[in-house]
Amino acid sequence: MGRFTGGLRPSKVRLKDHPILDFSAGQEVAFTFDGKKLKGIDGEPIAAALHANGVRVLRHSPVSGRARGFFCAIGNCSSCLMTVDGVPNVRVCTEPLREGMVVETQKGHGQLPID
Amino acid sequence: MTDRPERIDDDVIVCRCEDVTLGDIRRLIANGYHTIDEIKRISRAGMGQCQGRTCRHLIARELATALGVSVEEVEMPTFRPPTRPVLLSTIARGEGDE
């Protein structure tokens, strides 16, 4: 579950020199994914931060356990549900990343936190 | 149109939310489930987190092909609020209360 996959070359994952856009302004933040410490940019969608870290498998589907990543990236298709800070079924393609977030691969339909 | 299903395998996923395959849909149609609503109720296809936004047109096309009608003639399901999943806490809190 949730292992690092995809053959991305780390040097090329984040754009630095782009002919039109400038991506230099973001503030780096730390978060965890299934217990691993990762870094991302404050406010970017959690899915973008994971992708930049080479994580493409965001969950396994609840019925047949197939690997799923994001698909639409604008909050429509719900392919990207994960557990964030204990809350299940968060659409990580639109949920902004914040310092210290705990992001976890969701098991099945997810479990509600019990206070 | 790359979504013509005639020669596509049964194990291809149609509904990503509920893991319903093309084979499932074909079997249901063969068993007499001839509207999107009927297929939705028996299989949960289109009843998941995305509320059918990803699979509805694929099921409509499969129905149209199987029944020999145009997609236009396939009856659409009923659309009800909420358009997107809502947190239970929002429902519990109700209207506007802090």
Added chain:
Amino acid sequence: MNLLKEVDIAVIGAGPAGLAAALACAEAGASTLLIDANDVPGGQLVKQTHKFFGSERQHAGTRGIQIPELFAKKLVEHPNVETMWDTTASGYYDSGELVVEDGKRFIKILPKRLIVSTGASERFVLFENNDLPGVYGAGAVQTLMNVYGVVPGDRVLMVGSGNIGLIVSYQLIQAGVDVAAVIEAAPCIGGYLVHAAKLRRAGVPILTSHTIVAAHGEECVTGATIAKVDEKWQAIPGTECEIECDVICLAVGLMPLVDILWQAGCEMKYVPELGGHVPVRDDNMRTSNPNVYVAGDSGGVEEASSAMITGEIAGISAAESLGLKAPEADARLAQLKADLAAIRSGPAGEKICAGVCRATVCGGVWE
């Protein structure tokens, strides 16, 4: 506590159509509430780095990403406009009440008129392993790359040669990503040849009459099988070809997002030229529900320039139905309709015109 917020006009969706609609409503003197599920205005304009074609009135020559700010400035300063960000339109009821939620609470709104500019969603297609991570919608690739600066992978197979497929392919090359090929099921390229020519010059093959048969990979995409299609769009056995890629980008079209319009009881019609089910409307974008107007892609998938026009038409018309009118609104409306006709007379316009004709009520005016 029951909050029932009364406004003249509520606009759902702050993309190009909704921004133009809200501004038109406000300028006509209507109290206007603009609602969007995101925390910034612009909808999908925020990822469109290319310059727009068309008329200067629709910001030709301006990059898509620069347009929301032009509107946002005017809207923020306008005393008639209120905005709600991070807020989803959840339901529209027979009573005319619109219920929205912001992740914490429901808010009831009673608008005299509703403008639905909810845009469109990515079309999904059937092929083996179509749900594998690495199969991304073209909009997703654009968002990841152009908004957040994260490249989707090393080597991309682009499925679909409409303008979105061609433009995103070029943007991938700009970002230093290889595009293995662009495939197109139709026998000819769907988008503008000026975009296709850029790709050809960059050495990207555009394979027409080809479809995707399968994605390969255990947990992520590692390749794809494509094949030629016959005149009935079916893959021809024996013509399969393997493509090495770690991303399969689906640019096979968009479907109007029309849930709220169905809920509003609008007469709907399946119009494939416009991307799916759309509301029947008059020439002023009013639906069969006299209180509900449609604008932009939710009324039929076109492009951002036409969305800004249909948005402004809907805004002017909705305000006018309440007896509110900006000076010279009639002249502006005539100008907008002329601009719209001009955009639709372009190379891709024939199909759109046929679709709009089918989606428009007989004679262009409701009884």
